[in-house]
Amino acid sequence: MLGVTAIDGLRLPPAQAKAKAKESSGDTVMTEAALIEAVRRGDAGSREALYHRYKRRVYALAVRIVGAMDAEEVAQEAFIRIFRGLPKFRGDAALSTWIYRLAVNAALSHRARRPPVPSEAAGDDIEGAPTEATLEGRTESPTGDSALRTRLEQALARLPAGYRTVVVLHDIEGLEHEEVAQILGCHVGTSKSQLHKARAKLRELLATVGITARALEEG
Amino acid sequence: MKGPVLATLFLATMAPAAARAGADGGDGLIVDRREIVVPARTAEVVRVENLLGRVIIRGTAATGQVHIIAEKRAPSAEALSRLRVHYTAFESGEVAVDTRVELGGRERSLPLAGSGIDLYVEIPADVAIEAKTFGGDVSASGLRAGAKLETTGGRIGISDVHGGVVTRQLRGGQHVDAVEGDVDLDGVEGDMELRDLAGGHVDAKLVDGSIRAEDVRSGLVRLVTTTGQIVLIGVIRPGAHYDLRSYTGNVRVVSLGEPAAFELRARSSTPLEAAGLALRGARREGEWLKADYVARRAPRHARTALLELASPLGGVTIQIQPRNAPELR
Amino acid sequence: MVCPEPERLSAWLDGDLPPGETARLRDHVAGCARCGGLATELLALVGAAGQLDSPEPPPTLWRGIEGALDRLPEPASPQPAATWFGRLAWRPFAIGALVGSLAAAAVIFPTVRGRFAVAPDPSSVGGATPSSLLAVAVPPSDPLLAEAEAEFARAAAAYERSIEKLRGLLDHAEQGWSVAERVRTAERLARLDEAIERSRDFARRTPGDSAGNEELFAAYQQKIAFLAAAVHRGGEWNVSSPRGDR
Numbered sequence: 001m002l003g004v005t006a007i008d009g010l011r012l013p014p015a016q017a018k019a020k021a022k023e024s025s026g027d028t029v030m031t032e033a034a035l036i037e038a039v040r041r042g043d044a045g046s047r048e049a050l051y052h053r054y055k056r057r058v059y060a061l062a063v064r065i066v067g068a069m070d071a072e073e074v075a076q077e078a079f080i081r082i083f084r085g086l087p088k089f090r091g092d093a094a095l096s097t098w099i100y101r102l103a104v105n106a107a108l109s110h111r112a113r114r115p116p117v118p119s120e121a122a123g124d125d126i127e128g129a130p131t132e133a134t135l136e137g138r139t140e141s142p143t144g145d146s147a148l149r150t151r152l153e154q155a156l157a158r159l160p161a162g163y164r165t166v167v168v169l170h171d172i173e174g175l176e177h178e179e180v181a182q183i184l185g186c187h188v189g190t191s192k193s194q195l196h197k198a199r200a201k202l203r204e205l206l207a208t209v210g211i212t213a214r215a216l217e218e219g
Numbered sequence: 220m221k222g223p224v225l226a227t228l229f230l231a232t233m234a235p236a237a238a239r240a241g242a243d244g245g246d247g248l249i250v251d252r253r254e255i256v257v258p259a260r261t262a263e264v265v266r267v268e269n270l271l272g273r274v275i276i277r278g279t280a281a282t283g284q285v286h287i288i289a290e291k292r293a294p295s296a297e298a299l300s301r302l303r304v305h306y307t308a309f310e311s312g313e314v315a316v317d318t319r320v321e322l323g324g325r326e327r328s329l330p331l332a333g334s335g336i337d338l339y340v341e342i343p344a345d346v347a348i349e350a351k352t353f354g355g356d357v358s359a360s361g362l363r364a365g366a367k368l369e370t371t372g373g374r375i376g377i378s379d380v381h382g383g384v385v386t387r388q389l390r391g392g393q394h395v396d397a398v399e400g401d402v403d404l405d406g407v408e409g410d411m412e413l414r415d416l417a418g419g420h421v422d423a424k425l426v427d428g429s430i431r432a433e434d435v436r437s438g439l440v441r442l443v444t445t446t447g448q449i450v451l452i453g454v455i456r457p458g459a460h461y462d463l464r465s466y467t468g469n470v471r472v473v474s475l476g477e478p479a480a481f482e483l484r485a486r487s488s489t490p491l492e493a494a495g496l497a498l499r500g501a502r503r504e505g506e507w508l509k510a511d512y513v514a515r516r517a518p519r520h521a522r523t524a525l526l527e528l529a530s531p532l533g534g535v536t537i538q539i540q541p542r543n544a545p546e547l548r
Numbered sequence: 549m550v551c552p553e554p555e556r557l558s559a560w561l562d563g564d565l566p567p568g569e570t571a572r573l574r575d576h577v578a579g580c581a582r583c584g585g586l587a588t589e590l591l592a593l594v595g596a597a598g599q600l601d602s603p604e605p606p607p608t609l610w611r612g613i614e615g616a617l618d619r620l621p622e623p624a625s626p627q628p629a630a631t632w633f634g635r636l637a638w639r640p641f642a643i644g645a646l647v648g649s650l651a652a653a654a655v656i657f658p659t660v661r662g663r664f665a666v667a668p669d670p671s672s673v674g675g676a677t678p679s680s681l682l683a684v685a686v687p688p689s690d691p692l693l694a695e696a697e698a699e700f701a702r703a704a705a706a707y708e709r710s711i712e713k714l715r716g717l718l719d720h721a722e723q724g725w726s727v728a729e730r731v732r733t734a735e736r737l738a739r740l741d742e743a744i745e746r747s748r749d750f751a752r753r754t755p756g757d758s759a760g761n762e763e764l765f766a767a768y769q770q771k772i773a774f775l776a777a778a779v780h781r782g783g784e785w786n787v788s789s790p791r792g793d794r
Contacts, residue, residue: 145522146438147523150439150460
């Protein structure tokens, strides 16, 4: 991993050059096992490499479970738990499953310590949005990609936390029910039933603002 | 690695002969100019950290090398001798360039006022760049693999870049022009000028300053400032989401030609100004005004845009400008 | 067959129903326009959800994590259980290794406690920790050090000015908020202020080292991002916007 370091033409011995793990990309240099070992050894840059590999997933989870205002704080707490717990990680589950579990726990703990503040403002209240019947001259409310994604995120934010977590893990992050159940500490059957109820509720929320299957498919 | 190592050493040791060492910078400063060519056949990313001055980056068609001109300046020969440029080519495909000042027997990456180093860097256009300065300007042009620029007090300039653009700045202002790809801009003080942007999203956040954006063709356009104005000029595109917010300043949207159908949510301290725009179904929901604009000549299943315009202490204006009208200022 | 609830349809789409019920539902959906439409909506919803972005976290996140990890006491490293063979093989090298490792430990431990560096090096640039045995003191009279500290101080002052401005706007915005919203905001600001104070203290103790100031500036940026978001959101803590909307 070490290359040449030159200072104004003066060569330094290779040991003084920084060794850096490559940031995760399509052709990942380090396997998960190698990265875990590098972090355990204390290799320079390895913690940051692990962070970069999982930062988007952890942060997205935090945003969707606790909201944008608290997401950074929760993501920070999650990563602290990850790095503190990594020496004890035995590999019983996949690293990603374990990381998701810590991130979800950090988010849910945060919610428990600081429950959501009831909002009196109308804000982005998707339930208060007009129904099809009140939109003059409109039989359908097709909404294109970015606007649709916004509506979908807003609807997601209105789901109860338990439903929202399952939808995020299964439908958005793409985890299987076995993994979701491991992360949430529940049975696979519970994960499935929660997911189906969550989807029904999400569909209902979107339908109130005229988001139909056609719009979802075209978005 | 041995071949490239030898080539680097050769060029690096030759460089001082070509340097204009000891030249007077014209303001009492001593200037030393060096040219360095770093072989970088497998380079994927170049990281430049220069807290001592400016960084100007240009993408070129030439491949396999990173060409650096380092211009050092200091009030005395002794101070000049304490300024250093480091470059490292890692096997992982990263080339790192940074500048340091010798202090207490150690080389440190620190900003200075009286002395400094400016770096002019040419890289293959398909190599990604990350550059950081402290008080010096940082600019990037002609790149095809994205750019990430960070500065505390310098100006940021980006033009003709494909791939994602990310910036972070305390103050100085940002100018971004002709970018294809996602654009994420973050600033505290200073204005932002954006022009000719196409990609997934444009997300520009400022605290104290105005944002002006023209010809933005992204699906999600989010322009947020706390004080200062937001001005968006261009075509309102079907299915796009425009989220424009200022807390104290005005928000103004100028649609060039008839816009696509859109759903409007607006919030302002003064009544919405929407001259020439037939909005339907206007209703109040809390502090928000909601309404719809149905395009006259829109196809039946055309996608509806979403315009969210907010200025709690200022005004919101939407206007239609014929496409051949003189440029707005 | 009576039209099923949407959650039964969702279960059917995922193949989570018993075979008998699956077949009955399939036949029903084929002949029922309402259920067919509902099934299409659910499929499209799942597809759209799978396309949602994972937002990029703010760059201050990593710096916050780094700083917090550095301040935490080091946990006892779990020792791998030694097999009898491992113990036997290790013993002949123990004495020789012990002398070398004691020498190395004095050098390595202070640095590992700091910025997670591999090995200390007097000439390498990196974050020296307050307790580092290798921190080389910069003569306080060095004019270049004074210049650098002045530059950092100017930047810090600019951050603090922006924070003051935002606080003024927040005071105005808060007037329409509920007590719960104000309390939540105040609690979060207190934690952010603690982080700034810790970073400021670290920066003060490590003059001539940019790492401390970088951490301080990251803490300022986090506070600014939070204040701006609070001002714009008007106390709406529950609205999620994955683009990291301020």
